Amino acid sequence: MDRTAQARRAADAVARRSYGKLVAFLAAAMHDVAAAEDALSEAFAAALADWPRNGCPANPEAWLLTVARRKGVDRFRRHRHGEAAAVQLQVLAEIGESASADGDDAAIPDRRLALLFACAHPAIDAGTRAPLMLQAVLGLDAKAIAAAFLASPAAMGKRLGRAKQKIRQAGVPFVVPTRDELAGRLDGVLEAIYAAFAEGWSDPGGTDAIRRDLTAEALFLARLVAELLPQEPEVLGLLACMLHAEARRSARRTAEGDYVPLAEQDVALWDGAMIDEAEALLSRASRLGRIGRYQLEAALQSAHVERCRNGRTDWTPEVQIYDALLALCGSPVVALNRALAIAELKGPEAALEIMDALAADGRLVDYQPYWAARAALLARAHACHDARHAFDVAIGLAGDPAVRRYLQDRQAALPR
Amino acid sequence: MQYLLMLYAEEGGWARMSPAEQEQGVAAYGAYTQALKTAGALVGSNRLQGSATATTVRVANGKSQVLDGPYADSKEQLAGYYLIDVADLDAALAWAARCPAATHGIVEVRPVWSM
Numbered sequence: 001m002d003r004t005a006q007a008r009r010a011a012d013a014v015a016r017r018s019y020g021k022l023v024a025f026l027a028a029a030m031h032d033v034a035a036a037e038d039a040l041s042e043a044f045a046a047a048l049a050d051w052p053r054n055g056c057p058a059n060p061e062a063w064l065l066t067v068a069r070r071k072g073v074d075r076f077r078r079h080r081h082g083e084a085a086a087v088q089l090q091v092l093a094e095i096g097e098s099a100s101a102d103g104d105d106a107a108i109p110d111r112r113l114a115l116l117f118a119c120a121h122p123a124i125d126a127g128t129r130a131p132l133m134l135q136a137v138l139g140l141d142a143k144a145i146a147a148a149f150l151a152s153p154a155a156m157g158k159r160l161g162r163a164k165q166k167i168r169q170a171g172v173p174f175v176v177p178t179r180d181e182l183a184g185r186l187d188g189v190l191e192a193i194y195a196a197f198a199e200g201w202s203d204p205g206g207t208d209a210i211r212r213d214l215t216a217e218a219l220f221l222a223r224l225v226a227e228l229l230p231q232e233p234e235v236l237g238l239l240a241c242m243l244h245a246e247a248r249r250s251a252r253r254t255a256e257g258d259y260v261p262l263a264e265q266d267v268a269l270w271d272g273a274m275i276d277e278a279e280a281l282l283s284r285a286s287r288l289g290r291i292g293r294y295q296l297e298a299a300l301q302s303a304h305v306e307r308c309r310n311g312r313t314d315w316t317p318e319v320q321i322y323d324a325l326l327a328l329c330g331s332p333v334v335a336l337n338r339a340l341a342i343a344e345l346k347g348p349e350a351a352l353e354i355m356d357a358l359a360a361d362g363r364l365v366d367y368q369p370y371w372a373a374r375a376a377l378l379a380r381a382h383a384c385h386d387a388r389h390a391f392d393v394a395i396g397l398a399g400d401p402a403v404r405r406y407l408q409d410r411q412a413a414l415p416r
Numbered sequence: 417m418q419y420l421l422m423l424y425a426e427e428g429g430w431a432r433m434s435p436a437e438q439e440q441g442v443a444a445y446g447a448y449t450q451a452l453k454t455a456g457a458l459v460g461s462n463r464l465q466g467s468a469t470a471t472t473v474r475v476a477n478g479k480s481q482v483l484d485g486p487y488a489d490s491k492e493q494l495a496g497y498y499l500i501d502v503a504d505l506d507a508a509l510a511w512a513a514r515c516p517a518a519t520h521g522i523v524e525v526r527p528v529w530s531m
Contacts, residue, residue: 123505170527171417173504 007051011044014060018108020137020224022064024115025108028174030072033118033136034164039075043068061108112137113228114174116221119163120188121172128163130192130199135160137224138217148199148214186229190238190294193221197242215246226281236285237295240278244301247274259406267309275305296325315344332361333369340373348380368397372407384414418459418501418528419508424492425521427466444516452500457511463496492521499528 019040026036043064057063119132131145146156166172177185200214222239229235251269252260260266282298303317322338335358343351355374364370371394378387391411398404433441445463452458467486474481486493495517502508505525512523 121505123509170525171419171504171508173506175506177506 003052003055004048007048007056010051010056010060011047014064015044015139018061019139020112020115021108021110022061022068023136023139024111024174025065026068026072027118027136028111028114029069030076031171031174032164032168033115033132034161034168035072035075036068037136037139039068039072040064042071046071065108110228111174112224113176116189116225117176117185118167118172118174120185120192121167122185122188123170123172124163124166125159128159129188130195131156132160132163133189133192133221134196134214134217137221140217148196150199182232183234186232186234189225190234193218193225194238194242194294196221197245201245215242215249218242219246231288233285233288233290234292234294236281236288237292237298240281240285240298241294241301243274243278243281244298244305247271247278247305253402257402259400259402261406262304262308265308270305278302291324291328293325293329296321296328300325315341319345332358332363333367336364336367336370336373340377343377343380348377352377352381366397368394368399371397372403375407376410379410379414387411387414417504417508417530418499419505420526420528421498421500421508421512421515422494422524422526423496423498423515423517423521424524425495425517426491427493427495429520441516448515449498451514452498452511457500457502457507459499459501461496461498464494467493495521 022040023033023036026039027033030036030039046067047060047064051057115136116133119136120129124132131149134140134145134148135142142157142160143153145160146153149156151159176182197215197218200216200218219239219242222235222242225232226235226239247270248262248265249271251265251267254260278298279302282295282302285295285298300318300321303321306312307315307318318341319338322334322341326334326338336355339351339354339358342354352374355370355377358364358370371390375387375390375394378384378390388411391407391414395404395407395411398407430438430441449458449461452461470484470486472483472485472487498511498515500508500511502511505527508525508527512518512525515523517523
């Protein structure tokens with residue numbers, strides 16, 4: 001292999017291994033995500049020019065950090081003046097030196113968690129937190145993120161740019177919140193990770209490589225937070241919940257791409273190792289003694305898995321978990337799912353009564369799963385006329401062609 | 417970093433309060449200002465006269481237009497401000513949350529443009 005190819009391979013390896021850590025370290029030192037990203041990408045470009053000539057350094061991370069720091073200092077001198085800039089330069093110089101003097105990449109402090117908290121800060125637009133985290137920590141480009149979140153690359157680029165500008169100008173801190181603030185702030189981080197996962201999850205066929213990757217990236221972030229905050233049960237709960245969902249990926253569609261509801265999935269297609277890991281995480285979380293939304297959602301997944309695997313027909317545990325979840329977050333979506341569990345326990349009429357009450361809320365009027373569930377319950381209750389109408393709405397609201405096909409088949413099967 | 421905390425409140429609120437409540441309100445702001453001073457965070461602060469006293473000015477085509485009334489015609493009006501100097505946005509938000517106006521109105525936090 002020639003030296004250029006070798007240098008590129010070494011740089012790729014460092015990027016894969018340490019990109020997030022390097023950006024986080026620089027961003028925290030510079031109080032500026034965009035400047036850190038720019039400085040690091042300039043350092044990578046410098047490496048591709050330098051390493052083929054002078055050989056790969058023994059500690060590529062420290063080499064990149066030193067160059068990135070120098071680029072950052074240059075940029076600072078060009079763009080900013082005054083006292084604040086002088087202090088900042090001093091900080092940059094000191095931090096950069098201490099990291100490179102140790103000559104060991106383990107000596108680079110891991111600031112990724114602080115970076116995640118900055119990205120998911122309440123001062124940042126809620127819808128931009130997940131894309132920002134993916135870009136800052138994983139280095140995904142705006143184009144890939146835009147595709148994953150069904151936005152135009154230009155619009156996504158603008159949103160990300162605005163968020164980074166706010167972090168810098170408003171002085172959003174790069175710190176892990178103190179104990180008493182942690183729970184509230186952690187919610188923002190977990191919600192953003194879950195949002196990224198849900199985006200990837202909404203392409204169940206895995207036909208779109210970028211969106212399939214998004215579930216993997218979200219799992220990576222959840223694992224990272226779980227590793228850095230091992231005593232936070234909700235982090236473990238979220239990871240467990242995501243693993244449970246991911247374990248069923250290949251069972252969610254037939255080979256022809258047709259939608260398969262959970263109750264009809266082939267349990268042999270589930271990923272047993274992932275389910276085991278999820279169960280272990282959930283029991284670790286419960287030993288920490290603080291229940292929360294994600295642990296309950298994971299417990300639900302776990303109950304579904306257990307019921308399907310063992311052919312159990314009793315829905316009591318699910319209903320109990322939904323009760324707890326509803327008491328905790330009062331979301332109409334949870335209330336809807338609880339109604340479906342009650343349908344299994346007490347019949348479709350009982351569930352439809354709950355759903356009628358829920359519809360008064362108004363928030364469910366264009367929520368596709370509400371109409372799909374309503375249609376299925378009405379069909380079971382032999383209210384064919386109403387069922388046909390509910391199927392129409394559910395089909396009209398469905399974005400996934402496989403789901404649309406599935407519902408059309410069910411609608412056609414209604415007795416005339 | 418310096419942040420401007422802009423206090424917005426519904427203007428009729430003050431007049432509807434009993435003298436005892438008004439006294440309590442003034443005391444709460446006094447205590448808040450004192451706390452900011454003690455922490456070494458206070459740069460400056462003022463309460464403003466009501467928006468009925470506001471006059472807006474703009475120059476168009478070389479001619480100045482002077483209009484009676486505030487710029488934004490909203491229910492909550494700018495009632496005062498605190499200019500504070502703290503470490504970061506979290507510290508500024510923590511002070512904003514302690515401000516009495518955050519309870520009876522809204523506090524907008526804006527970083528000051530640093531030169």
